[in-house]
Structures are given as structure tokens and as C-alpha cells.
Amino acid sequence: MTWIGRRAITRMLDLAALNRTRPAFAGALVLIVPVALVAVVAGNFLGSAEQRIAIIFLINLIAVVANGLYSGNSGIMSFGHLGFMGVGAYLSAILTMTPEKKAMTLPNLPEFLAQAHMGLNEACLVTIVVIGLFAFIVGTPISRLTGSAASIATLAFLVIVHSILNGATDFTRGSQTFFGVDRLVTLPSLLFWVALSILAARVFRDMPAGLEIRAAREDELAAQAMGVNIARRRLIAWVISAMMMGVAGAMIGHFLGAFSPKKFFFVDTFAILAMLIIGGIGSVTGAVVGTAVVTVVMELARRLEESPILPSLGLPQVFGLTQLALGLGILFVMYKRPGGMLGLAEVDDWFKHRFSVAAAKITSFAAEKRDGALVVANVAKNFSGLKALDNVSLELRPGEIVGLIGPNGSGKTTMLNAISGAVPPSSGSVTLDGVAVAGKPAFRIARLGLGRSFQNIRLFKEMTVLENIEVAVSASGRGGDIRAEAMAALEELSVAHLAERRAGALAYGEQRRVEIARALALKPRYLMLDEPAAGMNSAETRALMTLLREIRDKYGLGLLLVEHHLELVMSLCDRVVVLNKGQMIATGTPAEVQNDPIVIEAYIGRAHSAHSSPSAATERSLS
Template sequence: MITSPRLQIFAAISAIVVGVVGAALIASMFGAAAERILTVFFITLVGVVGIGIYSGNSGILSFGHVAFMGIGAYVSALLTLPAQLKVATLPKLPDWLATTEMGLLPATVIAMGVTALVALLVGAAIGRLEGSAATISTLGLLIIVHGVIIGWRDVTRGAQSFFGVPRETGIWAAVIGVILALVLARLYRDSRSGLRLRAGRENAIAATAVGVNIPRERLISFVLAGAVMALAGALLGHFLGAFSPKKFFFNDTFLLLAMLIVGGMTTITGAVTGAVVITLVTEFLRRLEGGFSIAGFDVPSVFGTTQIGIGLIILYAMFRKADGLAGLKEWEERVFPKRPPSGSAPALQEVHVSDSLTASNMTMQFGGLVAVNDVSLTLTPGEILGLIGPNGSGKTTLLNMLSGVLRPSKGAAIRGQNKLNGVPAHKIVEHGIARTFQNIRLFPDLSVHQNVLVAALSTHGGEDADSRARAALARLNVAQLAGESAGTLSYGDQRRVEIARALACRPSLLFLDEPAAGMNRLETDALMDTLRGLTRDLGIGILLVDHDLTLINQLCDRIIVLNEGRLIAEGTPDDIRQDPAVIEAYLGRGKPGKKTKPKNRDEPGPATELAG
């Protein structure tokens, strides 16, 4: 399923085909030299797009994908190399490989398949790493593959040049390759998997909470990127006719990453922009490397002029436009923005699940600190349960245990007949539990609609995903903001979008961590009406954490109170307002021997303050 409007996808693919074919036709009018330059550019662009499929969508910079380019080059070359030449120069090849001789197309397909298999094995491990650890592991991959190619002399000729490869990559082979790579990358970016991965790039914790299996999505992009890099390697190897392992090492890695970073990692438009800019600058600087004259003055040659120039461009791009020259949106997303659907939005479906959530003796210990100590609670669909307590009392920690973010040190949480302890965080939502966060966790560079759509796509098999997303946005009165970037919204609107995203999961239980924080009184009152409607109309149970005691007292059927990680009170709002332990927890115990100034009859007492 493609999540972008058809008009945008049609415009993107049309522009790719027309632009690439048009450039090839123009180059053919200027002779073989122009065709050769454009062929190299197209092959390079395939490599940039390949890295972008993984790094752009996952947010993890990869130094290792050029290794897949090398694997593709060597595998395809071994399959197309004339049999007589293989027997003469690689006498220790297996008989089946020594006698195999095929054309560029089948060899490229096989090379892409072999490389994808290698990427699958490697990506299964790398996909579970985060941030710098994942980046460093890709660097290790590059070094290991480089070492294997050099050491496997019987197959690769080691560090020597691998020569005799049929030079079958002409301008039109490159045209087909670059169109295939660009279309694949564009379709993947706005596929279900691509959108989920981009959500994980923006905020991994929030994406996991709405059901995104981030390691799996990273693995998909890692393998697809590896296959595209193999395509680039096969095209390059059959363009050069001879190559060595150093061709697929640090120099090309630096060049391709520079193009991606300068243009913008997150879009196909950025990959093309960066490739064009760096190619033009590189060609210009190479002409100056041997020295030049200006107005009669001779400027001597400077070693590394090209690398210095590329480095300066990267610095300029990072300082002036950190998201790259092309920004965060594809060109067609700017020209053809998604318009809100006409007509009324569908309604959210009523919950038909009666299973309660029962948490018993929940304890969370961090080293010597006990953040939550022996807390038990029950939450039933259709009720609103308040969870209050002073700062640091363990409220959010308890929510994190119940939602799978943290595994409790002791105790158990059970939903119906299912024990939730040990259930991966991305699968908690399958048990009908969705949540928001104390600190807003939206996907800021995605649109409001995409924020909510990710949740709908990742739950219930993606059934009626767009309808659920639209219904959730309408329920929170933010449907008019669907096309806006989530990171540009006001604080109150961001809170509402976060709740809408949780509702799109179609939960029967909803955990809200300080949803009214940062809202004014009018916004809070509107939120209260919305939450009442969720329980009244849809039968959703809500576990509500907030410091707004007016909201808690007016909204909740029951309240539980934590202090220093312990459950100190449980009951109706009236019970809690009069509970001495609660009053002491909020206002503190008076110092012995210290007289308290008598209060005026009109001044609020502790119970009144707790009432809001």
C-alpha cells in the first residue's frame, strides 16, 4: 500500500522517466564523451539512492552499503566473465562457476539476489542497534567485506585488478538502472513499511508504542538498499571493465555520503540534488587540481583540492540548511500538497472488549532505587481511573511498566487471560492498550495525517487505516490540520494529535500521561468533554495521569495515589480529597513545635486545594 496521494506518485514517476530519458537523449546529441559522463553520473546516482533508502528513512548513517556495491560488482563480473578467461586467470574456481557465462541482465539479477541475502544476514543484527552503535557497525561491515575480497584471491584476484569484464553498461543500461532505483526508492518511501520506518526515525519510543516493529522495518530497508547497491556495483563493474577492491572502499563511501548529506538524506529529490551538485563541483575542481592561471598569475596545484571542496560544501550545507538543499519534502509534495478529503469523517467504532487490566504487586527497581514498590490496580473498559501523586512518585514509571517500555522487577500485569510481562513494547497495542507520553512524542517531520496513519497502519493488520486515521483526527477536532507538519503545531494541538494517534490504534484501554499539561482552562475543559465522550460513546477505559486536580476530580470515577513509589490511597474523588495521607503527601507534615497561623474562614484548606 502506498500512503501518498496517487497524483504525487504519478508526478514523481513521470518526472523520473522523462528527466532521465530526456537527459540521455540530450547527451547522445553531444557524442560519446557526454554519454560517458552521464553514464557515470547515473550509476553514481543509483548508489546514492541505495544508501538513501536505508539511511534516509531510518536516520542511521551507513558506511557499509558501498560494501554491497562491491559484492554486486564481483558477483556479476564472475558470471559474465568469458569462461576461457576464468579458466586461465582463476584456475581454482569451482567448475560450475568457471563454465558459467551469461549476459549482463541475468548476472545483475543474480548479483542483486546474492547481495540481498548477505544484507539480510547482516541487517538482522545491525537493525537491533541504535544510533552511533549502528553506524559504527556499518563501518565494520565495510572493512570486513573489503578484507574478505582481498583475502579471497582464488575468486577475486585479491588486491589485484579484476580485469576482462565485458563492458556492457552503456548509456541505456544506465538509464534503465537509474529509473528502476529511483522508482523503487520513491515507492518504498511512502509504502507502509517506509512510513513506519520514518516514524521510527523521528521517535523510536512513540513508534514502538503504536505497534511499529522497528528492527523489522530497518531490516527491510537494509536489504532493499543492499540490492540497489548491488545494481550500482554491477553497472559500474561492466562500465569500467576492470576494478579492484579499493574502488569499493572509503573514497566512494565518502563521495556517495557527501552527495546524500548535501542534497538531503530524507528525500529522493535530495539524493538527485546532492548528486548533481557534488558531480558538478567535483568535475570543476578536478580541472583545477593541476594548477591554473588567473590574470597572469600561476596558481600551483594543491593536493586534495576535490576532497577539500566537497568537505566545504558539506559544512556549508550543514550550517545553512541542516536538512540538505532539498529540505524534508519531495518536490511533488510541495507542488501537489495533499488536500483534506471532502465530506464528513467516519466515526470511531465502539469498543466491544470487556477484559480488565489487572496489575498486581508491580515493582520497579533501578539499582538501589525503588521507583515503584508493590503497586496493584485494576482498569476496566468504560471507566476513567486517575493516577496522581507528587513529582517523582513513580506515576510515569508505572505507566511504562504497564505499556511494555519497562519490564517490572517484580509483579505481573494481566489483560484478560494474557500476561503482559515480557511482551515486546510494539505488541502491547495488540492487547488493546495505547498511550500518550508525559513529554510529547510526535513525529515532527511527518504531517499530522501521517502521524495518525502510522498508528492505524501498524494495528489490526492495517484494516481501514485511512478511515481510522480520519476518524481519530475528527474526534479530537484537528482534522483541519491534517496536512501540517506535526512539529509546527501549537502545544495544545500537538497534545490533541498525540491522543488522536493513540485512538487510531482502536484501543479498549487508553493511558494518558499528563494530557492537559500546557493547556489553558478552555482547552482543558474541551479535553475533558472529549475524554468523557470516549468512555461514554466508545466504551474506552482511560488511565489518566495529571497534576491538574480539577480535571482529575471532575473526570475520574476512581483515583489511586502514589507517593515515593507506594500506593497510599485508592477510592472515589470524594474519598481521596479527605484522605489524610494524600493531604500530607501533597502539602507535607508540619514541623514539630511550630505553630500554624490560623486561617481565615475564606482561605482554602488542604482538602479544598486537592479539589482543584
């Protein structure tokens, strides 16, 4: 259990956290009701052909929702989930078959499997546990990959499972049909698993782990800077969704009664992904709607394939029409609405305003008082030969504002990246309150008490402002009422009224403030701001200066400020460090630095600093 972490478990049991997910529970219920209706109608009023379609729809629903839980939240398309479905189908079928039957069809089974005999629900539980472990092992390397590489790795996983199912003839009869599975699926039990899947997927999205993994989908770098352990979060989503796929496999196996490894390979992957993509990868509502729409379309295409309509029109009988329809459906959605029919919208978006965002009053973001400082010693960073940083040292104490200035390309942002772990330094040391952090992953450094903002704002654009902040509170790992703390951080920056807005839709100045609020929500000891005044007019800049001073005084933070706005730097900073071409050329009080000839030379050029020529004098007055 250590991999989930005690912290995560206490958070799961936290009532405040449950309170946060109330709209999600309600949304899941709204989705479950029509699905249940389909099951009830199919069970009581429909013929066997229609009932069959309804059951396959329900099973697909589990698979699509499960795949969406991973692919949608992580942003990494998984082609491999059908592999878990296959393993689930075979494993559960072996568990429910009578020993006598197994002695005939699978004579070489190991003893404990040959003797096993249980009901479908028990088999589902065993399958969930076994697949959970299996997914954990497989997911560990996959969760470290990003983007397309991760997608391809999941495809490799599908091929690996397929070839194992084909090769393990003692367990699976190889590529031959695996038959004699009792058809144990009943509508009520199926409905139970479907409802559980929808609920799990919907609530996961708004739980701390779900928030954090979605933040990583929006922006990996910013998520890490807020303390999100991306690989761990992706692994959790991978394992949960694999378990759900296992259940879907058990259901399809015990519905069909006979299947072969081919059932869990490319064609069905294509269909399941089409449902997910067409409905909308990023939302559970989309998954449900997509499954429904595609099931109907597939059924129509199948009937068209078998009907005499096409030949009667002089067209040839086509087969594979479903695949064509799905392919064209995906293309259409990609061209017109790349996010799918629903995009990121959930059904509860319609009524979630009814659940009030009541924030408990939180008064302080002050991290515990400790002695110490942020000490950077002889840090260097080389980019294939280019010395972006060359033995730079600086120190930042709590309660102090230090400015980091220098001409363009002097290494200021690289410096912040080297400190925060976004780009590990080539050499040198960074210590945070005595802890050596150089080379540690960015999320660990963030959790140790280092917040930052970015030069080009990096909010999680598709998430709400409140969710942006909640990610930082959640990832900081200190527990407590996530929502209340996030609201308090927003109030601190006077942007609480924007809480429910989409972060990407805010005005520029608002985004800057939200970004600072997000960094503050980590409860950092040190805060690094990369050009916070960029693009602000002078009134806004002055307001920002007041604000930064307040934050420093109230929380005793150490502030490291990269800024071009010299007025701000000179009036706000206790000390200033000047970089040029990766080297530290001066340090001291603003007044000292301002009159340092080396600094002037770096900014304005040699000829103009030492011996002013008339033309240089005019240029200087212009600059």
C-alpha cells in the same frame, strides 16, 4: 517470506495503499524525466568524455538513492553501503564473464561459478537476490543498534567486506585489479535501473513501512508506543537499499571493465555520502539534486586539478581537490542547512494538493468487545537502587476512567512506562485481557490494544499531522484504508482541518489533541494519557473533559489518566489511585481519596494534616 509477513504483502497489494502513494509516483516521474533527458542527450549528442560523465552520474544516482533509502528514512548514516556495491560488482562480473576467460584469470573458482555465463540483466537479477539474502543476515544485528552505534557498525561492515574482497583471491584476484569484464552497460538498460531505483525509493517513503521507519527516525520511543517494530522496519529498508547498491555495483563493474576492492572503500564512500548529504539525506529529490550538483563540482575540480591554471597562478598543482571540495561542501551544508539543500522536501510537495485526501467514512474506533481488563500486579521498578515503583497493583476495565495521581516524583510516569513496556518493570506482572505483557517490547503491547500519550508531547514533528496518525493505523497491523482511518481519527478529535500541517508547527493544545487522536488510531482497548490537560486553560480543560467522556462512552475504552489537575480527576474518574514515593497509598472513589488523611499527608505534609497549627491552616488554604 514470513519475515515480511503475510500482512505486509496483502498491504502492498492493497489498492487503497497504492492510492495513497499516487503523489509519490507522480513525484518519481517528475524526477525521472530530467534524468532520462540526460541519458538521451548523452547517448545521442555528446562526445565520449561527456558520455562517460553522464554514465557515472547515472550509476552514482542509483547508489545515492539507495543509500538515502536506508540512511534518510532511518536517520542512521550508513558508511557501509559501498560494501554491497563491491559484492555486486564482483558477483555480477563473475556471472557475465565467459567460462574460457574465467579459466584463465580465476582458475580456482568453484564449478558452478566457473561455468556460469549470462547477460548483464540476468546477472543483475541474480545479484539482487544474493545480496538481498546477504543483507538480511548482516542487517539483523545492525538493525537492533541505534544512532551512532549503528552507523559505526555499518562502517565495520565496510571494513569486513573490504578485507574479504582482498582476501578471497580465488574469487576476486585479491587486491590486484580484476579485469576482463565485458563493458555491457548500455544507456537504455542503465536508465531502466535508475528509473526503477528512483521510483522504488520515492514510493517506499510513503508506503506503510516507509512511514513507520520515518516515524522511528523522529522519535523511537513514540514510534514503539504506536506499535512500530523498529528493528524489522529498518531491516526491510536495509535489504531493499542493499539490493539497489548491488545493481549499482553491477553497473559500475560492467562500465569500467576493470576494478579492485579499493574502488568500493573509503574514498568512494566519501563521495557518495557527500552527494547524499549535500542534496539532503531525507528526500529522494535531494538525493537526485545532490548527485547532479556534486557530479558537476567533482568534474570541475578534476579539470582544475589537471589544468595548468593553478601553476600559472603561482599555486602548486594540487591533487585530491575533489575530496577537499566535497569535504568543504559537506561542512558548508552542515553549518547552513543541516538537512541538506532539499531538507525533507520532495518535488511532489509542490503539487500534491491536487491529489485530494478523500476519506471514506469510518464511524467507530471501537475495538472488538472482549471480556478482560488491564491488570497490574505487584509491579516494582528499580533505577540503580532507587525504588521508583514498589509493589504497585491496579486494575483498569474497559469503559472505566481511572485517575493516577500523586506528588511530583511519586512514580506516575514510571508506572505508565512499566505498563506500556517503554521501561520494563523489574518485577511483577502486567496482563492485558489475560495476556501477560510485562517484559514484552513496547510495540507488541501497543498492538495488543494499549494506546498512550506522553507527558511532554512526542509527535513525529517533521511529519504531517495526517502521517502521524497513519503511522499508528499502519503499525497496528489491522490493514484497511490507512488514510481513511487516519482522517476519521482526526475528525474524532476535531483536528481534521490540520491534516496537511507539519506536526511540529502546531499550537500546544492542537498538538495534545493530535497526540490523543494518534493513540486512538491504534484502536486501543485501553488508553493511558499522561497529563493531557497540562498547560491548558480552564475552558480548554473543560472541553477536554467532555471529549474524554465521549470517547469513553462511544468506544468503551478503559482510560488511565495521570493528571495534576484535581478538578478534572475528581469529576471525571470513576476511581482514583494515589501514588507516593513509588508506593500506592490509597485507592477508591474520588470522594474517598479526597478525604483520606494519608493522601492529604502525602500532598501537604505530616504536621499539617493531623494536628493543624494556625500557620499550617493558612498554608493549606494557599495550596
